[in-house]
Amino acid sequence: MLIGLIGKANVGKSTFFSASTDNIVNIANYPFTTVKPNLGVCHVRIKCVCTEFRVKDNPVHSICIDGIRFVPIQIIDVAGLVPGAHEGKGLGNKFLDDARQADALIHVIDVSGSTDSDGRPLAPGTGDPLEDIRFVEEEFDLWLVSIIKRDWDNIRELDSSGLNTNQILKKRLSGFGVTESAIDKVLNKLNLHNKKIRSWTEQEIFEFCKDTRRIVKPVVIAANKADVLTSQNYLEKIMEKYTHVIPCTSEFEMLLRKAVKNGFVHYLPGDDSFESKGNVQLSDKQKHALQIVSNFIKKHGSTGVQETLNVACFDLLRKKVVYPVEDESKLTDKKGNILPEAYLLNEESTAKDLANVIHQELGKGFLFAIDVRTKKRLGADYKLKNNDVIKIVSATSRK
Numbered sequence: 001m002l003i004g005l006i007g008k009a010n011v012g013k014s015t016f017f018s019a020s021t022d023n024i025v026n027i028a029n030y031p032f033t034t035v036k037p038n039l040g041v042c043h044v045r046i047k048c049v050c051t052e053f054r055v056k057d058n059p060v061h062s063i064c065i066d067g068i069r070f071v072p073i074q075i076i077d078v079a080g081l082v083p084g085a086h087e088g089k090g091l092g093n094k095f096l097d098d099a100r101q102a103d104a105l106i107h108v109i110d111v112s113g114s115t116d117s118d119g120r121p122l123a124p125g126t127g128d129p130l131e132d133i134r135f136v137e138e139e140f141d142l143w144l145v146s147i148i149k150r151d152w153d154n155i156r157e158l159d160s161s162g163l164n165t166n167q168i169l170k171k172r173l174s175g176f177g178v179t180e181s182a183i184d185k186v187l188n189k190l191n192l193h194n195k196k197i198r199s200w201t202e203q204e205i206f207e208f209c210k211d212t213r214r215i216v217k218p219v220v221i222a223a224n225k226a227d228v229l230t231s232q233n234y235l236e237k238i239m240e241k242y243t244h245v246i247p248c249t250s251e252f253e254m255l256l257r258k259a260v261k262n263g264f265v266h267y268l269p270g271d272d273s274f275e276s277k278g279n280v281q282l283s284d285k286q287k288h289a290l291q292i293v294s295n296f297i298k299k300h301g302s303t304g305v306q307e308t309l310n311v312a313c314f315d316l317l318r319k320k321v322v323y324p325v326e327d328e329s330k331l332t333d334k335k336g337n338i339l340p341e342a343y344l345l346n347e348e349s350t351a352k353d354l355a356n357v358i359h360q361e362l363g364k365g366f367l368f369a370i371d372v373r374t375k376k377r378l379g380a381d382y383k384l385k386n387n388d389v390i391k392i393v394s395a396t397s398r399k
């Protein structure tokens, strides 16, 4: 699962990226390797089932602290977007290429209104974050439009060759992770199913792209720099207009994670408060900084960084968490690790899908699964529920 951070310049994308990937505990083994400097590992926060089962777990790829589990996902800091990116302005192509790979997007905005559309500083409260949201979305849509309209003669040929509209569009947008069912949905909604693409109007092409983008690249808005006084006005307006908006301050999250590492405070990413450790002496300046952070968290419920990641994973992508085990009484894997993994699976995933995710061989020899809570046998088509603890029984696993 990959989350892309997008937005214009100087809104705090890199700060958000640093804050979310700066882990408070050292993690030795990630389930993925990161090969690019702007690609990192962050975590979603969940309530672990270890508390319910009253066990002390030892996760292999995730982290569990006091019953809160942090499950790794990947995040990419996409190059800043400028108006005209779809025509190749700024780092336009690089931007779109990075964003293309993401399953969901976090649109970081400067909700304090202290940057213009190119990211140059303005007096706080004079910028227009609503306009920024609009232009970034539009760039994306126009980019899709340009992909569909590229080589229009070829569209005419395909139109005449007997391929249906859905197939042609799927071919055109193949690099974008668009499924046939998503295209179907949009074509139905716009009543374009039986209209040859070559006779679509400009408006119809644009509407198609806009609706497709909404399905394949769902967005949560990180209303960053919410710590600046001028942000309140904008926040209310943006929340009225968009569904997924999280007031956020990446800078405070970064400060807190540093304070944890320095041993100053008890805090887990996403907490609604933190405590200073009794035995450390802080300077007046440090105390003051922590007090400001504490006030923000009290008011907004958190710094917003963790919440934004969770919204992307669970609200936009509708992932569910499933814990596979090999020994259903001890809840362990072969090596004796208790509740070793927490997988983030798609809404529709079945017991057989889980087997395949663990190992292809396990999937091939799938016999049945066991719901560890009820000890009931489950068939291949059993649709997994959030927080299921599952043992897979497979012909190939018995060897």
Ligand SMILES: Nc1nc2c(ncn2[C@@H]2O[C@H](COP(=O)(O)OP(=O)(O)O)[C@@H](O)[C@H]2O)c(=O)[nH]1
Pocket: 007, 008, 009, 010, 011, 012, 013, 014, 015, 016, 080, 224, 225, 226, 227, 228, 248, 249, 250, 251, 252
């Ligand atoms: N007040 C405030 N400033 C922030 C916050 N996040 C980032 N900034 C500042 O905004 C500027 C741009 O940040 P950066 O992460 O480089 O933005 P990017 O160009 O979008 O990657 C820097 O001066 C940051 O210190 C925040 O949450 N609050």
Ligand SMILES: [Mg+2]
Pocket: 013, 014, 015
């Ligand atoms: Mg940056």
